[in-house]
Amino acid sequence: MTKPKNPAELNRAINDYFASREAVRLDKNGAAMRDEDGRLLTEQLPYTVTGLAYALGLTSRDQLYSFKNPKMRRLIDRALLKIEAFGEEKLFSRESFSGTRLFLSKNFSRWDDSAETDDFGEEDMEMLARWAK
Numbered sequence: 001m002t003k004p005k006n007p008a009e010l011n012r013a014i015n016d017y018f019a020s021r022e023a024v025r026l027d028k029n030g031a032a033m034r035d036e037d038g039r040l041l042t043e044q045l046p047y048t049v050t051g052l053a054y055a056l057g058l059t060s061r062d063q064l065y066s067f068k069n070p071k072m073r074r075l076i077d078r079a080l081l082k083i084e085a086f087g088e089e090k091l092f093s094r095e096s097f098s099g100t101r102l103f104l105s106k107n108f109s110r111w112d113d114s115a116e117t118d119d120f121g122e123e124d125m126e127m128l129a130r131w132a133k
Contacts, residue, residue, distance in 0.1 A: 003057045003058055004057070007069065007071040007072050007075060013055060013056050013057070014055075014056070014076075017051065018079075021047055021051075022042050023045050024042055025041040025042060025043045047086045047087075048083065049107045052064065064080070087100050087103055087104045087108075
């Protein structure tokens with residue numbers, strides 16, 4: 001795929017990416033799983049920033065931010081927001097909290113609170129030591 005050249009192509013490629021993230025659920029032998037009524041079971045695969053860039057025919061994630069056309073920029077912003085929302089919802093799952101938190105902090109600057117949590121002063125460390133006793 002080549003980089004979309006207009007908003008219609010970009011919109012179609014974005015929609016195709018998100019649609020491709022729904023997959024048939026497979027059992028341990030690789031066979032498609034079905035419910036009691038014989039309908040295929042599906043699962044939602046994660047949305048990723050890199051996956052979106054790849055699906056759009058880009059050669060890097062950074063190219064997602066290089067669209068100059070305001071309509072195309074808005075489509076990219078909306079797609080990134082959908083990916084962020086997906087990750088944010090996963091924060092409510094105990095099984096995926098840590099990985100999801102890392103994903104959000106590395107891909108969306110508003111989630112990067114490393115400056116807030118890693119910058120302990122001497123007084124903070126003494127207080128933590130007292131609490132730990």
